[in-house]
Amino acid sequence: MEQEDTGRSALTRRDYVTYGAAATGLLAGCAGTAGESNAGEWTGETYEATLAPVGTVEFEAPPESVMVYNLLYADMAVAYGHGDAVNSLGFSTEVAGALDAFYERLDGIAFDHTGLAQLNSESGGLTVDRELFYELDSDLHLVDPALVCSFDGWDVDDVETIRNNVGPWFGNNYSRNNTQPPEPYRDAYEYYTLWEIASQVATVFQARDRYDALKSIHADLVDTIQSNLPPEAERPTVGSVLYMGETFYPAELNTAGFAKAHTRPLGANDAFAGDDVSYESSYDFETLLDIDPDILLHRYGYSYYDVDGIREEIADHSVGGQLSAIENGRFYAGGNPLQGPLMNLFQLEMTAKQLYPERFGEWPGYDGGAYPEIPPDERLFDRDRVANIVGGA
Structure with missing residues (x-):
């Protein structure tokens, strides 16, 4: 990469970003807060960004080549x-269809995911080949190092080696x-x-x-929703599930975490929040019928699963067809928990x-x-308005 002629040093952008990160110390005792920054659009001066667990990283310019594992950072x-700085995604780039589905409704906004590297080999456990980091030679890894440390064959020393090199x-x-890292x-x-x-x-x-x-x-949207919600007693019971092999796997609706950023503001009654049920369990048709949520949301409803096909399979089952959500046409393709701001x-x-x-x-339905x-x-x-903002207008 060519050197930046800043009049201050001969460091390249890569050298400067790495130096700034190393100077702050990224692991022990350096976690800052992710509050509001006063930084505006880039003015050519050095600046810092802070996020646990890495702490503060110093930049001379926005990164031009960025490794991304999860969709929220691509978004x-x-x-x-x-x-155009994104060079990779964690799994098959087909998952980027979840982004395409939304960007189709934003005039002039697109994400070219052809040619992106696939980080995870999907050959069993979760891991990324170390050599891929050197091949991509990214200015920045927009990835949680704690996540990478959890991968098969990785430890803190490996993570720090990538940061340094x-x-x-x-x-x-x-x-x-x-959850705990x-x-x-x-x-x-x-x-x-x-x-x-x-x-x-x-x-x-x-x-x-x-x-x-x-x-x-976003603030206006949440205010519009919450100011028009019905009284709590009149709200439906909702189950957030994944369905695989005649088994339902539940997840929370209203607890903390960005996975619920699209359900928590809606204040629905979580069908799996009762004392006699658990998110740690999976449910067959009979036990789900005992709970019988008014509405079922199938997570990752965009690009990952054929929710129409799943709905038909459940409806054809002798017990599944009795579920209220199936009988009343309220089994929906739900959101992607790995959502960025546009999603x-x-x-x-x-x-x-x-x-x-x-x-x-009325929701018109989604069929792919x-x-x-x-x-x-x-x-x-x-x-x-969103398209104009993203487009820089």
Whole structure:
């Protein structure tokens, strides 16, 4: 990479980012807070971004080549005008279809995921070949080092070697459900909301104006939803599930973590939150019928699973066909827990319509491909405004 002529030093962008990260110390006792930054669009000066567990990383310019493992960070890169910096995704790039589905409704916004490296080989356990880090030679690894440390064959020394020899880490994965990271990272770990993480990634890309504008839209959307919710006693019971092999695997709706950023604001009654049921269990048809949620949301409903096919399979089952959600046509393709800020806007609107159609308009259904077209007067946020923000207008 060519050197940046800043008039201050002969360090390349890669050298400077790595030096800045090393100077702060990324593991022990260096976790900062991901509050609001005063940084605006990049002005050519040195700046810092902070996120546990890595702490503070110093940058001279926004990174031009970025390793990404999970979709939420790819979505953030696109939101901040740097989608072309992404060089990889954790699994098959087909999962990026979840992004395509939403971006189809944002004029002029797209994510070219052809040619991206696949980090995880899917050959059994979760891991990434160390050599791939050197081949990609990324300016920044927009990945939680604690997550990588949990992979087969990796430890803290391996993670630190990549930081020192290739480029710094910047990511937080365990705020997904506020679960414990691997032991070496626990003292430095903090848990953030989706939009708190998005704030610090905006600082990395020097896109404060875009972040502020998108967060304002999000705040208005949440206010619109919450000010129009029915009384708690009139809200439906909802089960968030994955269905595989005639077995249902539940997840929380209303607890902390960015995985629930599209369901928690809706305040539905979680069908699996009772004393006699558990998220640690899986459920066959008979036990799910005993619980019988009014609505079932199938997680990863975009690009990962054929939810229409799953719905038909359940409806054809002698017990599954008796579920209220099936009988009443309320088995829906649910949101992706690994959501970035743009995904979150659409998934909030989608879930509001699925749960409370009498308040927010009917959900037209989803049968694959793009997020369904919603008539302009039934949309809960302005697509053109979002597209203009992301496009830098």
